[in-house]
Amino acid sequence: MKIYTIKDIARKAGVSVTTVSRVLNKRPDVNQATREKVERVMAECHFVGNANARGLKQPDGDLIAIILRGRDNPFLNALAEAMLQHTQGLDASFLMEFVDEQADEFQTALRLSHEKRVKGFIFVGGRIDERAKVLDGMDSPMVFTTISAENTSFSHAASVFIDDRAMGYQAMKTLIDAGHTRIAIFGGIRQGDDGFAKRYTGAMDALAEACIPFDDERFVQTRFSLRGAYDTARSFFESKPDTTAVFAMSDTIAFGVIRALQDMGKSVPADVSVVGFDGIEMSKFFIPRLTTVEQPVDDIARESVQVLMDMLERGEEPRHIIVDAKLQIRESVQ
């Protein structure tokens, strides 16, 4: 199939490329009859235009990239989806880029900054570590989502996140209040000061407050997948069968744990209580329904877009915004 260029259209319509470009960009200064003729020719040829050529000249308005790490994470996906919602009607265009677990989202950002002249970034589900150094020279505003950028060297990075420590505390407290003392924690690494480490610290706060000692072998590091959590849970409960409750740092982990318990002849919540984290849709449908910390997806999305636009369009300073999460009491704890 022949691919038509603006030049072909111009020739066919008997006008100059300038004029074709004008109608293409819906500029007002074109004679109505001329416009219609050009539009007819474009329609006939299924003309679409070459984005590369356009991008080469046009500043593209403000292009904002939403960089999402982890394609198969339902919570992160919901978050990205919600951001796209809050993007409507804004004076900027957005593009969404997925990078997988092994990839470097900062390299991706750098590339996007050059290749597509991306002016602002929203990182969804990333980490902040040494790799971030490549962005040192970049003065584009960016916001980290679900993670605090407060104590980092990024002066132009905003962030939107929940109080992970407080929510870790609440999750653990729910279990303690239900009378549990031999409680396991399934989640990400405890070191550092990312959200997972904070949830862990919060959980420790609750334990300390209730004067319940924590058996360190009950901290279980696991992959954030059904299969990973399942396997980890099976071997954990082999060695620590007297554990009566689990704080899982994601709903997906919780599902895997519950499945494993079921297969070992223990039911949830009768024998073991489980609390999850994130509050993805499945948590309302799983059997049992999951008691979990629900992250306010919509709030996080809205605030993230808002703060970025404030920085980008009004030159405001980056803010670090804490949004309220909520413990949803359902059926998996007793």
Place this chain on the structure above:
Amino acid sequence: MKIYTIKDIARKAGVSVTTVSRVLNKRPDVNQATREKVERVMAECHFVGNANARGLKQPDGDLIAIILRGRDNPFLNALAEAMLQHTQGLDASFLMEFVDEQADEFQTALRLSHEKRVKGFIFVGGRIDERAKVLDGMDSPMVFTTISAENTSFSHAASVFIDDRAMGYQAMKTLIDAGHTRIAIFGGIRQGDDGFAKRYTGAMDALAEACIPFDDERFVQTRFSLRGAYDTARSFFESKPDTTAVFAMSDTIAFGVIRALQDMGKSVPADVSVVGFDGIEMSKFFIPRLTTVEQPVDDIARESVQVLMDMLERGEEPRHIIVDAKLQIRESVQ
């Protein structure tokens, strides 16, 4: 941050842009010392290059687009993921485009064909209807996945799919063999000849073979979401409480139905049996584990990529490939 162009690099390195372009493209005909100098300057400047400018000149090799309809469909996502796997080492580059339920994937294809010079297309989870007419003039090879393009006007469209009718038959037969006679079907529309209609026909075959009449009110059209299936199931079971089995045309629908039944005091499979379709990962972890038709994600992905490459690189004729699905007997039927 200054964005460096090839020209800046050339000046800083004291060479011509031609030379910079050469090292950028890793061409062999550059003096080693020159190459190193240029590379050093590029590294210092975090030079990345402008994709628009590059795309304007370079044919881009063979670019293939995987167009996925429905971001939140776990089955389709797994399929796309698997395709990317089978893409490794191929002499072509791939890009993945998501369109949501309302969007027109054929318009997307047309746009991609022009804007990015996409040479081949893989449609994941689409429909073939009148909208497809816009591709009439396009002679790029394409393959439809999970749906047959055999009886369409697209002479250059291949397709890879399972035998939906046979699998619909098997799903229903499983329920019949377990002794059920009042069976409901939850799924997409019955008309047309897409996969859903075929699954329906297959189910009817099984019913007819067993001389079990089908009460038309037991066909329930529903959205393919947890919430949609849940709501539909609640009102359906209000009016048809004597139904003892459900054939759900997707696992997600099945989960919603099971949840609804549970909330109405019926348990699965003790009171109602449920068979799903697709075999997504959650079907192995849900409680009860779901008896379901497992689509061979990896086979579909491999064959799709294969047939497209055969058409694109070797000029072969489009094929229509049926891959084997498998009924996975688990816990939700008794």
Place this chain on the structure above:
DNA sequence: CTGAAAGCGCTTACAG
């Protein structure tokens, strides 16, 4: 309201 011309950042024959 319309068009000729310069230029966006890169690649690629072509000549040396």
Place this chain on the structure above:
DNA sequence: CTGAAAGCGCTTACAG
């Protein structure tokens, strides 16, 4: 091994 120059398809002052 290296560079000057043309050109990819478009946009945009500028002039009329």
